[in-house]
Amino acid sequence: MSAVPELRITLAGAERVVAEGTTYGEALQADGRSVVAARANGELRDLAAPVAEGDQVEPVAVDSPDGRAIVRHSTAHVMAQAVQELFPEAKLGIGPPVDNGFYYDFDVKNPFTPEDLKRVEKRMREIVKQGQIFSRRPVSDEEAQEELAAEPYKLELIGLKGGAGAQEDGADVEVGGAELTIYDNLDPKTGDLCWKDLCRGPHVPTTRSIPAFKLMRSGGAYWRGSEKNPQLQRIYGTAWESRDKQDEYLHLLEEAEKRDHRRLGAELDLFSFPSELGSGLPVFHPKGGIIRKEMEDYMRRRQGEAGYEFVNTPHITKSQLFETSGHLPWYAEDMFPPFELEGVEYRVKPMNCPMHNLIFRARGRSYRELPLRLCEFGSVYRYEKSGVVHGLTRVRGMTQDDSHIYCTREQMVGEIKSLLTFVLSVLRDFGLSEFYLELSTRDDSDKFIGDPADWDEATEALRQTALESGLELVDDPGGAAFYGPKISVQAKDAIGRTWQLSTIQLDLNQPKRFELEYQAADGSRQTPVMIHRALFGSIERFLGVLTEHYAGAFPPWLAPVQVVGIPIAEAHAPYLQDLAKKARERGIRIEVDASDDRMQKKIRNAQKSKVPFMLLAGDEDIANGAVSFRFRNGEQKNGVPVDEAINEIADAIERRIQV
RNA sequence: GCCGACGUAGCUCAAUCGGCAGAGCAACAGUCUUGUAAACUGUAGGUCAGGGGUUCGAUUCCCCUCGUCGGCUCCA
Numbered sequence: 063m064s065a066v067p068e069l070r071i072t073l074a075g076a077e078r079v080v081a082e083g084t085t086y087g088e089a090l091q092a093d094g095r096s097v098v099a100a101r102a103n104g105e106l107r108d109l110a111a112p113v114a115e116g117d118q119v120e121p122v123a124v125d126s127p128d129g130r131a132i133v134r135h136s137t138a139h140v141m142a143q144a145v146q147e148l149f150p151e152a153k154l155g156i157g158p159p160v161d162n163g164f165y166y167d168f169d170v171k172n173p174f175t176p177e178d179l180k181r182v183e184k185r186m187r188e189i190v191k192q193g194q195i196f197s198r199r200p201v202s203d204e205e206a207q208e209e210l211a212a213e214p215y216k217l218e219l220i221g222l223k224g225g226a227g228a229q230e231d232g233a234d235v236e237v238g239g240a241e242l243t244i245y246d247n248l249d250p251k252t253g254d255l256c257w258k259d260l261c262r263g264p265h266v267p268t269t270r271s272i273p274a275f276k277l278m279r280s281g282g283a284y285w286r287g288s289e290k291n292p293q294l295q296r297i298y299g300t301a302w303e304s305r306d307k308q309d310e311y312l313h314l315l316e317e318a319e320k321r322d323h324r325r326l327g328a329e330l331d332l333f334s335f336p337s338e339l340g341s342g343l344p345v346f347h348p349k350g351g352i353i354r355k356e357m358e359d360y361m362r363r364r365q366g367e368a369g370y371e372f373v374n375t376p377h378i379t380k381s382q383l384f385e386t387s388g389h390l391p392w393y394a395e396d397m398f399p400p401f402e403l404e405g406v407e408y409r410v411k412p413m414n415c416p417m418h419n420l421i422f423r424a425r426g427r428s429y430r431e432l433p434l435r436l437c438e439f440g441s442v443y444r445y446e447k448s449g450v451v452h453g454l455t456r457v458r459g460m461t462q463d464d465s466h467i468y469c470t471r472e473q474m475v476g477e478i479k480s481l482l483t484f485v486l487s488v489l490r491d492f493g494l495s496e497f498y499l500e501l502s503t504r505d506d507s508d509k510f511i512g513d514p515a516d517w518d519e520a521t522e523a524l525r526q527t528a529l530e531s532g533l534e535l536v537d538d539p540g541g542a543a544f545y546g547p548k549i550s551v552q553a554k555d556a557i558g559r560t561w562q563l564s565t566i567q568l569d570l571n572q573p574k575r576f577e578l579e580y581q582a583a584d585g586s587r588q589t590p591v592m593i594h595r596a597l598f599g600s601i602e603r604f605l606g607v608l609t610e611h612y613a614g615a616f617p618p619w620l621a622p623v624q625v626v627g628i629p630i631a632e633a634h635a636p637y638l639q640d641l642a643k644k645a646r647e648r649g650i651r652i653e654v655d656a657s658d659d660r661m662q663k664k665i666r667n668a669q670k671s672k673v674p675f676m677l678l679a680g681d682e683d684i685a686n687g688a689v690s691f692r693f694r695n696g697e698q699k700n701g702v703p704v705d706e707a708i709n710e711i712a713d714a715i716e717r718r719i720q721v
Numbered sequence: 722g723c724c725g726a727c728g729u730a731g732c733u734c735a736a737u738c739g740g741c742a743g744a745g746c747a748a749c750a751g752u753c754u755u756g757u758a759a760a761c762u763g764u765a766g767g768u769c770a771g772g773g774g775u776u777c778g779a780u781u782c783c784c785c786u787c788g789u790c791g792g793c794u795c796c797a
Contacts, residue, residue, distance in 0.1 A: 281792025
C-alpha cells in the first residue's frame with residue numbers, strides 16, 4: 063500500500079503540506095458560515111473543491127464583497143428552485159448577484175403577484191432550513207444541452223459561451239469559464255437531487271450558509287437586456303451576511319424613502335406636477351421658486367466671475383436648425399413632434415447648442431475672443447418615454463444652466479481642466495463633497511456622428527484632464543452624446559447614493575456642421591472646438607438631488623424660509639415684528655407666526671417645515687432686548703441680544719454653512 | 722415604449738361582496754393665550770382621475786384614455 067500522496071500549498075501566506083483529496087474547506091478549516099468560499103491563485107472556488115499542488119489559498123469571508131456576492135448568488139439559486147417548484151412551467155433566465163442583492167429572471171405565463179412572492183419566500187425559507195448541498199459537476203456542452211433541453215434560455219447561453227457580450231449582460235454568471243458546470247442541489251439526508259441549474263459558481267456549501275435574505279419586488283425585464291427580446295419576469299431580492307446587516311440595509315431604504323424629493327416637494331410646498339399640464343412637467347411653488355432663485359443667482363455670480371457671457375435664445379425654432387446640428391437625423395425620437403406655421407415646420411428645442419452656435423456665427427470672430435463662453439438658463443423639452451418620467455430627476459421640460467465654450471484646439475485641454483475645477487468648486491458650495499468622474503465614449507454603434515479620429519482626440523483630451531484631477535475615473539463605453547464624448551461628474555449624497563450631475567462634452571462636429579470659424583493670428587480661418595457644459599445637469603434635477611441630500615433641511619442660504627419668529631403669547635408678536643423688519647433689511651427671509659395657534663404648535667409647524675432658525679420671544683427676552691433660538695435639532699440658546707442673533711443668522715447664510 | 726400594480730376631500734387613509742361616501746390632519750370661523758413638536762368648539766370641503774359600456778341602479782363589474790408607483794430599455 064502506497065502512502066497517500068501529499069500536496070504543497072500556501073495558506074494565507076504560510077506553506078502547508080496536505081494529503082491529496084483535501085478540500086479547500088478542510089485546508090482552511092472553514093465553517094461554511096463565516097468563510098463561505100476559497101480563493102485559489104486568485105480564482106474563487108467552492109469549499110468542497112479539492113486543492114491542487116502549489117495552490118495559493120485564501121479564505122473568502124462572508125462579509126467581504128466576494129463573500130456577499132456568493133451568498134447572494136446562492137440565494138438567487140434557492141429562489142429559482144422555489145419558483146420552479148411552485149410554478150413548474152417557469153423557464154429560467156439568468157440570476158446574478160447585484161449591488162445589495164440579486165435577481166433571477168423567469169419566463170412565466172402570468173407575472174408574479176405580491177402573494178406569489180410571499181409563497182416563494184416561504185418556500186425559500188424551508189429550503190434554507192433544510193440545508194441542501196450545492197454540488198458542482200462539470201459537463202460537456204452536449205451533456206448540458208441534453209440535461210437542459212427544457213430550458214430554452216439556458217440553451218441559448220450555452221451557445222454563447224465565451225462569446226463577446228456575454229459578460230455585459232450578466233450571462234457570464236451562468237457560463238463564465240472554459241468548461242460548463244451544473245450545480246446540483248442535494249438533499250443533505252438522502253443525497254437526492256432536489257434541483258439543478260447551469261452555473262459557473264462558486265456557491266456557499268449548503269443553503270444553511272445563507273444568513274439573511276428577503277424578496278423585494280418583481281417587474282418585467284427584457285431577456286439579455288434588449289427591448290427587441292421577449293420580456294421575462296424578474297424577481298429582486300436582498301441577502302446579507304447577517305440579520306443585522308440586512309436590517310441596516312432595509313433601514314437605509316426607509317431613510318431613502320423619507321428623503322424622496324417627490325414626497326418632500328409636496329410636504330414642503332416646493333413644487334408639484336399638475337396632471338393638467340402633462341407628465342414630466344413640473345411647476346415650482348413660491349418656496350421652491352426661492353430655492354431655484356438662490357441657485358440661479360449663485361450661478362450667475364460664479365459664471366460672471368469666471369468670464370462667461372450671458373445670452374438668451376427662444377424655445378422654438380424652424381426644424382431646419384436641427385437638420386444642421388444633426389439632431390433630427392440622430393435624436394428625433396427624443397424630440398417633441400413638429401408643428402407647422404406658415405408652411406414651415408417648427409420644433410421645440412431639446413438642446414440649446416444650435417442657437418448658441420448662431421450667436422457665435424452672428425459676426426466674424428477673432429482668436430482674441432477665444433475662449434468665448436456663452437451661458438444661459440435655457441429651457442429645453444425632450445420627449446421622454448412615458449415609463450421613464452420620474453419626479454424632478456427625469457422630466458420632459460427642464461432648464462439647463464447651459465454653457466457652450468468655443469476655443470482653439472490648443473486651448474482645449476486647459477479649458478477643460480479649469481472647467482472641471484470650476485464645476486467641483488460650485489458643487490462643494492452646495493454641500494456636496496464626494497465625487498467621481500465617468501468618461502463616456504463612443505463604441506462601434508452607428509448612433510455617433512463625425513470622424514473617429516476627431517473622437518479619439520477629444521476623448522484623449524477628456525481622459526487626460528480627468529486623470530489629472532486625481533478623482534476616480536470610471537469608463538462608460540458607448541455612453542457618449544451623439545456628437546462627442548463627455549465627462550460626467552457623479553456626486554455622492556448624504557446617504558451614499560450617487561447622482562449624475564454636471565456634464566462636460568467635447569464637440570468637434572457641430573462647429574463643422576455650422577461652419578463656425580474664427581480668424582487666427584496668421585490670418586487663416588480656423589474651426590473652433592466647442593465644449594458643452596451643463597453644471598447642474600438641469601436645475602430641476604439638481605434641486606431634486608439637493609432635496610434628497612439634505613432631506614429637505616436645506617442650509618440657511620437655500621432655505622425658503624430662514625427664520626420663523628414665534629411669540630410666546632400674542633402680546634409678544636410686535637416685538638418680533640420689529641426684529642423681523644431689521645432682519646429683512648439684512649436680506650434674511652423671516653416670517654413671524656402670528657396665527658392663533660399656541661406656541662408649542664407653532665414650534666411644531668416650523669419644525670415640520672424644516673426652518674433652520676426659530677426665534678422665540680416672551681416677557682423675559684423682551685425685558686433684556688433679547689431673543690431665544692431653537693435650532694432644527696431641538697437645541698436652544700436663550701437670551702441672545704437681538705443684534706447678535708441677527709448677525710449669527712446673517713453669517714450662517716453668507717458662509718453657506720449647514721446648521 | 723414594454724411588463725405589472727394603483728388612482729376615494731388639499732394630505733394620509735377607511736367604507737360600500739352593485740343601493741344616499743367617512744375619519745384624522747390641513748383650510749375657514751369663533752373662543753382661549755406665557756417658555757421650546759399637536760388648546761377647544763364649530764363650518765365647509767368629493768361628478769369616488771376622465772370617457773364609454775353592462776345594469777332598474779356603477780365609486781364598486783368590463784373597455785378605453787390620462788396620471789402615479791415599481792421594474793426593463795433609455796437618459797440631464
